[in-house]
Amino acid sequence: MPNITFHTKHIFSALLLFLVFGIQAFSKDIKQCDLLIQNGIDAMWEKDHVKSLELLTEARTLAEKNHWYKQLFLATNNIGANYYNLLDYGEALNYYLESYTIAVKHLEPKYEMIVLNNIAILYSKKKDFEKANEYFKKAYDIAVENKDEVKIGLYAMNLGNVANETNNLKKARDYFNESLPLLKSNPQFEILAKMAIAENDLLQKNYNQAQVTAETLLKTTKDLNYHDIGISLLMILSKSNFEQNNLDLASDYAQKIFARKPNLETKVAVFKLLSDINQKKMHFDLALQFKDSIIKAERELNEINNGRAFENNRVKFEIENYKKEIALNEAQLSNERKIFYSVLAIIIIVVFFVILTLRNLSVKHKQKKLIAERNEQIISLELEKKKSDNLLLEKMISEKETASLLEHEKLKNEIEQKNRKLSAKALYLSGRNELIEETLQSLSKLPEISNNNLLTNHIQTLKSHLKTDAEWDSFITHFEEVNQTFLNNLKTKHPKLNANDIRFITYIYMNLSTKEISSMLNITAEACRKRKERIANRMELSSEIPLYDYLSTL
Missing domain, CATH: 1.25.40 (Serine Threonine Protein Phosphatase 5, Tetratricopeptide repeat)
Structure with missing residues (x-):
């Protein structure tokens, strides 16, 4: 009996040491997670998004594994912020919505307010002001409920900005009047x-x-x-x-x-304003120059967006590789732990086997029971291994699905970029024709124009700049490359349409206004409207269905 008591004390001492070291390890792990998040945020502000996403992904994996919801929220939310800064708003929204779920289920209201505001800003960037207003209002209501005056003022101001954008000016003014005294601090x-x-x-x-x-x-x-x-x-x-x-x-x-x-977006707005100013001042040459500057700036913006799209895909690819490395490291660590536990179990079994030879039948019975318990632990470890293997297989499947989604997103981005170029070209032709026509009308009112050969030559030069069939052929060729399915469906369902009808329908499909289409076709707005009605009748469409809505379904 004294020997049994002696061994029992040793077992309790060992358990106490294990508990102390376990608490220290837990504290060290959570501090390491916080450090990863902070370093990830610092890298994001330095615009090193690859490094930032690697650090935040590692922190997110660690937090998710240990159910550290605050750290999980911060890592997920800042991953979304990285994609927001990379202009990948779709990916940013996914992570913001995930962090919102974490905040609602496990954290205080202030965290919910943070991510709601981020989501609303994201929708504002996408010009979805209805959704932006919805999420700003949710953040505002939480701030009111928690009596956080600065946040109330900030979210009221954001709600006012959305109301300004949607031309709800009285409501916007009410929000601004509410926010101003609360933001004086x-x-x-x-x-x-x-x-x-x-x-x-x-x-x-x-x-x-x-x-x-x-x-x-x-x-x-x-x-x-x-x-x-x-x-x-x-x-x-x-x-x-x-x-x-x-x-x-x-x-x-x-x-x-x-x-x-x-930035380039602001430059486009300034060029447009300067074009309008010079047009109002009758300085048509300068107005044309600024319109050309708009086209050039938009082209540069498209090139930058293309580069950013490539950078986003590269970052996502590297992050997926990094996740794969983490998974492999986790698997290797798990195997090492299993080996350790197996060796430990063998040592324990050997020790107890020696004890069995030195004790009486009663002690032998107790030791057999302990061996049986250890065998159950080994079986449990084997089950855990199978579970780990299944998780690894699921991750591999998930990675393949992610790669497919990336490819799909890439193709979608390419189509959107080409359609933006087509729209820019169409609007450029519209603006140019409209300006030239206005100039010709102004000059035609001069009584001395018929006697002035120089002015007559200038008018002929301006007329030569009006849109030609060659420009239309170039435009329709690019349009067919981007929207082949649309044209095929249109010709199949409506074979009575001629080439001019298809040309007119193409402009409507690109959502150009009647004024812009009439300018490009060099006809009056009324003739453009009547032509639209004739085409709708030829297509046998109901008068209750707008032509643009019907074309969108094709």
Whole structure:
């Protein structure tokens, strides 16, 4: 009996040491997970997205395995932020929705607010303002429920911006008036709210008030680069002066925007504004130059988007490889643990076998029972191995499915990019023809035009720039390459359509306005409308079904 007590004390001591070391290991693991997340966030701000995604993926795997929901939320949410910065909004939305589920099930309301705001911003970027309003409103309601004044003000401002975008100006003003006093503790947010109010005044045609507010903020704001505040204020000033026919001043403000190094999307908006200003000033040559600048900027933007799409796919491919390496490391670690446990079990069995030879029958009976329990543990380990193998197989299947989805997304992106190029070319032809026609109309009103050979030659030159059949042939060739299925279905279902009908339908399918189509075909808007009705009748469509909606179904 003394020997049994002695061994029992040793067993309890060993268990106590195991418990202490286990707690230390747990604490070390969770700190390591937090460090991975922080390093991943730092890499994201440094725009090293591959490294950031690798670190955050490793942290996410560790957190998911140990059910650390806060760390799992932070890792998942910041993976979504990486894809947002890479302009891969679809992938970003998937991770944001996953982090939202984690926040709702396991975390405090403040985490739910964070991801709801991220989702709403994402929908705003995609111009889906209905969804953006829905998620901003959810975040706002949670902030109100938790009496978080700064967050209430911030989300109210975001709701006001969405209302501005959807031209619900009175509702937008109510949100801004609510947010402004709540954001006084945060000067940067307060400036954004005041700027949003100026934008609201501009939309409500209170041009003087919008101009005064923008000029004041431009003079008093210290950091004009924060959220491109300087660019937004100059744009408000330019637009307000344009609407008041202060065209020279509007042009000066628009030109100042270029000094602040705007992105290509902003450049396109500025070029369009300058084109409108010069067209209003009857400076048609400059207006044409700025329209050409729009086309050039949009082409550069498409090239950048193509590069980003390639970069996104490359990042996803590398992350998938990294996940595969993690899975292999986990499998190797699991095998090592199994070997360790097997060796440990063998040692224990041998020790107990020696004890069995030295003790009486009662002790032998107890030792046999212990051996049986150890055998059950071995069987459990084998079952765990089979489970691990099944999980590995599932991961391999998941990786193949992901590769297929990537290929599908790549093809989809290529089609969208080609359609954007076609739309840009069509709109360019429309704008060019419209401007040339307006110029010809202005010149034709001059009484001395018939006696001036120089003006007559200029008019003939302008007429030569109108769209030709050769340009249409080039356009339809590119359209057929991108939308072959649509044209085949159209010709099959409606064989009575001639080439001119198909040409007209192509422009409608690209969602061009009646004004743009009439300009490209060099006909009046009324003739364009009647032609649309004749084609609908020839296709035997009901008058209740819009032609564009029907074409979309093909």
